Amino acid sequence: xxxxxxxxxxxxxxxxxxxxxxxxxxxxxxxxxxxxxxxxxxxxxxxxxxxxxxxxxxxxxxxxxxxxxxxxxxxxxxxxxxxxxxxxxxxxxxxxxxxxxxxxxxxxxxxxxxxxxxxxxxxxxxxxxxxxxxxxxxxxxxxxxxxxxxxxxxxxxxxxxxxxxxxxxxxxxxxxxxxxxxxxxxxxxxxxxxxxxxxxxxxxxxxxxxxxxxxxxxxxxxxxxxxxxxxxxxxxxxxxxxxxxxxxxxxxxxxxxxxxxxxxxxxxxxxxxxxxxxxxxxxxxxxxxxxxxxxxxxxxxxxxxxxxxxxxxxxxxxxxxxxxxxxxxxxxxxxxxxxxxxxxxxxxxxxxxxxxxxxxxxxxxxxxxxxxxxxxxxxxxxxxxxxxxxxxxxxxxxxxxxxxxxxxxxxxxxxxxxxxxxxxxxxxxxxxxxxxxxxxxxxxxxxxxxxxxxxxxxxxxxxxxxxxx
Amino acid sequence: xxxxxxxxxxxxxxxxxxxxxxxxxxxxxxxxxxxxxxxxxxxxxxxxxxxxxxxxxxxxxxxxxxxxxxxxxxxxxxxxxxxxxxxxxxxxxxxxxxxxxxxxxxxxxxxxxxxxxxxxxxxxxxxxxxxxxxxxxxxxxxxxxxxxxxxxxxxxxxxxxxxxxxxxxxxxxxxxxxxxxxxxxxxxxxxxxxxxxxxxxxxxxxxxxxxxxxxxxxxxxxxxxxxxxxxxxxxxxxxxxxxxxxxxxxxxxxxxxxxxxxxxxxxxxxxxxxxxxxx
Ligand SMILES: Cc1cc2nc3c(=O)[nH]c(=O)nc-3n(C[C@H](O)[C@H](O)[C@H](O)COP(=O)(O)OP(=O)(O)OC[C@H]3O[C@@H](n4cnc5c(N)ncnc54)[C@H](O)[C@@H]3O)c2cc1C
Ligand SMILES: Cc1cc2nc3c(=O)[nH]c(=O)nc-3n(C[C@H](O)[C@H](O)[C@H](O)COP(=O)(O)OP(=O)(O)OC[C@H]3O[C@@H](n4cnc5c(N)ncnc54)[C@H](O)[C@@H]3O)c2cc1C
Ligand code: SF4
Ligand code: SF4
Ligand code: FES
Ligand SMILES: [Mg+2]
Numbered sequence: 001x002x003x004x005x006x007x008x009x010x011x012x013x014x015x016x017x018x019x020x021x022x023x024x025x026x027x028x029x030x031x032x033x034x035x036x037x038x039x040x041x042x043x044x045x046x047x048x049x050x051x052x053x054x055x056x057x058x059x060x061x062x063x064x065x066x067x068x069x070x071x072x073x074x075x076x077x078x079x080x081x082x083x084x085x086x087x088x089x090x091x092x093x094x095x096x097x098x099x100x101x102x103x104x105x106x107x108x109x110x111x112x113x114x115x116x117x118x119x120x121x122x123x124x125x126x127x128x129x130x131x132x133x134x135x136x137x138x139x140x141x142x143x144x145x146x147x148x149x150x151x152x153x154x155x156x157x158x159x160x161x162x163x164x165x166x167x168x169x170x171x172x173x174x175x176x177x178x179x180x181x182x183x184x185x186x187x188x189x190x191x192x193x194x195x196x197x198x199x200x201x202x203x204x205x206x207x208x209x210x211x212x213x214x215x216x217x218x219x220x221x222x223x224x225x226x227x228x229x230x231x232x233x234x235x236x237x238x239x240x241x242x243x244x245x246x247x248x249x250x251x252x253x254x255x256x257x258x259x260x261x262x263x264x265x266x267x268x269x270x271x272x273x274x275x276x277x278x279x280x281x282x283x284x285x286x287x288x289x290x291x292x293x294x295x296x297x298x299x300x301x302x303x304x305x306x307x308x309x310x311x312x313x314x315x316x317x318x319x320x321x322x323x324x325x326x327x328x329x330x331x332x333x334x335x336x337x338x339x340x341x342x343x344x345x346x347x348x349x350x351x352x353x354x355x356x357x358x359x360x361x362x363x364x365x366x367x368x369x370x371x372x373x374x375x376x377x378x379x380x381x382x383x384x385x386x387x388x389x390x391x392x393x394x395x396x397x398x399x400x401x402x403x404x405x406x407x408x409x410x411x412x413x414x415x416x417x418x419x420x421x422x423x424x425x426x427x428x429x430x431x432x433x434x435x436x437x438x439x440x441x442x443x444x445x446x447x448x449x450x451x452x453x454x455x456x457x458x459x460x461x462x463x464x465x466x467x468x469x
Numbered sequence: 470x471x472x473x474x475x476x477x478x479x480x481x482x483x484x485x486x487x488x489x490x491x492x493x494x495x496x497x498x499x500x501x502x503x504x505x506x507x508x509x510x511x512x513x514x515x516x517x518x519x520x521x522x523x524x525x526x527x528x529x530x531x532x533x534x535x536x537x538x539x540x541x542x543x544x545x546x547x548x549x550x551x552x553x554x555x556x557x558x559x560x561x562x563x564x565x566x567x568x569x570x571x572x573x574x575x576x577x578x579x580x581x582x583x584x585x586x587x588x589x590x591x592x593x594x595x596x597x598x599x600x601x602x603x604x605x606x607x608x609x610x611x612x613x614x615x616x617x618x619x620x621x622x623x624x625x626x627x628x629x630x631x632x633x634x635x636x637x638x639x640x641x642x643x644x645x646x647x648x649x650x651x652x653x654x655x656x657x658x659x660x661x662x663x664x665x666x667x668x669x670x671x672x673x674x675x676x677x678x679x680x681x682x683x684x685x686x687x688x689x690x691x692x693x694x695x696x697x698x699x700x701x702x703x704x705x706x707x708x709x710x711x712x713x714x715x716x717x718x719x720x721x722x723x724x725x726x727x728x729x730x731x732x733x734x735x736x737x738x739x740x741x742x743x744x745x746x747x748x
Contacts, residue, residue, distance in 0.1 A: 261693035280734035
């Protein structure tokens with residue numbers, strides 16, 4: 001019980017006023033001492049409810065115990081039994097709704113946010129070992145060849161697991177830099193690109209070949225890869241990647257962007273580096289961001305860093321329903337993002353040059369609870385008012401990009417355009433597997449990783465069976 | 470890496486590059502384009518139409534006008550040097566059929582993207598009238614190449630320094646009005662303002678008019694939506710749904726304003742470029 005009295009360790013982070021003006025990582029990571037204390041807070045529950053909350057079922061109590069004993073390398077080993085990207089997931093997992101939600105400590109203290117900080121400990125372990133672990137062993141070459149489409153977390157994981165079995169792996173990526181959303185979407189201040197580069201360097205050290213500037217469906221079709229380029233199997237990890245718009249008046253005005261465009265310009269194309277980058281970014285003193293998920297927080301906080309004087313975020317429900325990670329919402333608030341809850345935009349107004357001048361929003365109030373027990377927001381008729389802004393960033397998420405499926409009619413998709421795949425990742429096409437956002441719809445890094453793993457296993461089994469016949 | 474095999478200067482600001490890009494050379498169709506990046510770390514991604522390709526040699530031809538920081542940087546490249554990133558072929562191929570009499574209207578650099586379309590129109594047995602227009606004689610490109618393909622070729626310049634002193638819309642309107650055989654279809658590629666007026670010219674005659682749009686792009690894969698345009702009542706992405714659209718449905722005014730989104734930053738980048746710094 002005295003463990004419950006131990007103070008939860010705060011994450012050291014950059015001062016909000018300072019970080020408003022730089023792109024460096026905000027959360028700085030635990031010190032060794034903090035990690036040891038935080039690890040002591042874990043009750044080592046025999047039933048380990050936390051494990052059930054982790055989509056890849058990391059043996060959480062066991063890795064935490066290794067921390068308390070100072071065996072950091074062993075702790076990492078435990079995590080790596082099921083997760084390939086701990087330095088990334090420790091940073092970006094929505095822990096409060098995953099592993100930390102069912103944690104006994106949080107339950108005892110009647111506050112999910114008081115749970116053991118599993119994600120922060122995971123990050124501590126991974127960061128400490130960074131660069132020191134050798135690339136995983138690769139079995140002797142089998143002569144089998146696997147093509148992987150896209151290079152996000154689903155693909156990185158699948159590539160590693162398939163390559164380990166000795167199959168040749170080629171990753172085809174549309175962009176000039178691999179990493180998927182981890183490099184073009186999630187900003188540097190939340191996930192330093194160096195970490196993603198390290199993971200990709202490990203893949204290359206294992207002998208995985210990464211081909212950038214290659215758009216499957218255009219540069220070569222999926223069928224050509226199978227039939228002419230003689231790949232034995234294909235894994236599709238092409239992500240969601242189709243920006244959703246609101247379909248309101250004024251959405252094509254100058255100064256209205258999808259979060260994808262705004263973030264890609266800033267992150268991938270480095271437009272935040274005004275002195276060196278050739279890609280321009282729109283300058284706007286007052287910015288409106290529409291949405292309440294991670295994408296919206298990233299867009300809002302990027303706008304702050306690019307020099308906006310005011311960033312207004314409009315969300316249709318209340319703070320409690322915001323799908324963004326709680327930490328990102330707190331950070332955004334500390335950085336001065338102004339939240340407007342129960343507000344939904346109705347149109348965007350422009351000047352004579354079609355430049356954004358204002359946004360009109362409608363007020364909502366909480367009505368009767370719906371089937372899920374949540375009180376549904378209902379519009380207040382006639383409550384529209386306008387807020388003067390110079391740019392609008394539509395950050396309401398992504399649907400599935402249809403480019404690949406449109407050029408591969410054999411691939412079955414559902415009504416949202418996601419590729420249909422079973423538990424093992426098998427699609428409707430022989431030898432073709434898929435996983436991550438292209439199957440799940442816009443989801444999370446850890447789920448994409450888990451699906452990459454499952455598909456890799458199916459591919460390995462298939463290639464091994466074929467080999468014997 | 471895409472080695473520059475052959476570099477030619479076609480006019481004061483216009484260059485023709487033949488580059489190594491075997492997969493793109495094999496797969497490309499008329500109307501498609503590539504995204505080019507001169508520097509992997511800090512360069513921007515700009516779209517250029519594939520003007521021609523040689524699948525045997527594994528090369529593609531790009532023709533571009535040095536108008537700003539990135540195209541000016543591209544223009545400094547020498548034979549033997551390489552472009553680090555070319556993505557393609559992108560966009561929908563032109564929808565080209567045998568329809569009868571087709572008029573191709575090219576404004577300035579628009580002759581470059583028109584060339585492969587004209588080639589294909591010809592191959593399918595259409596009667597081909599080509600109108601090439603430019604501000605002045607020095608800015609006319611591909612006149613001889615297009616003349617070799619066309620049944621009729623009309624040259625117009627704004628200042629009368631070559632051909633007829635007129636805008637392309639004048640001969641276009643005459644053709645719509647009185648050509649025998651009558652005009653069945655019109656392709657227009659050039660500056661947005663020219664495409665707009667060409668489409669207005671053919672509208673009263675209800676002649677199907679295809680335009681090739683040149684919006685600002687980032688990824689070229691349908692991921693960012695930056696290239697969106699209004700077509701009729703709908704929003705479409707030029708990089709994946711286009712670049713060709715029904716000219717009578719395009720909201721050119723909005724598109725032209727969107728093209729100005731970064732005017733201020735582009736002007737700065739051009740200045741830095743002129744002073745010899747890296748943009
Ligand atoms: C701004 C933003 C913030 C996010 N924040 C979080 C967070 O905090 N926590 C979290 O867990 N999740 C977050 N997510 C979601 C998470 O990033 C995704 O769920 C995850 O990246 C999906 O991984 P993936 O491997 O399926 O595909 P992606 O990461 O989307 O990668 C797909 C890759 O495939 C490439 N590609 C697509 N089509 C082709 C083709 N035809 N040929 C070749 N290459 C192709 C794309 O260019 C891309 O690089 C966020 C997403 C965004 C956009
Ligand atoms: C599908 C398509 C095909 C094209 N084909 C050709 C071609 O064959 N030959 C040719 O000379 N030009 C072509 N263009 C236009 C060419 O892309 C622009 O001239 C070029 O991007 C200008 O870049 P810059 O940095 O040199 O000039 P800047 O000074 O930066 O820009 C000049 C103008 O070009 C436009 N522009 C700027 N950045 C982009 C961008 N990333 N994408 C698109 N347009 C931009 C803007 O309207 C801008 O005002 C094409 C454009 C499109 C969309
Ligand atoms: S991978 Fe994510 S959910 Fe699983 S333990 Fe780590 S932080 Fe928690
Ligand atoms: S539920 Fe919480 S306290 Fe219990 S083992 Fe898991 S992390 Fe430790
Ligand atoms: S350029 Fe990004 S969607 Fe067309
Ligand atoms: Mg430019």
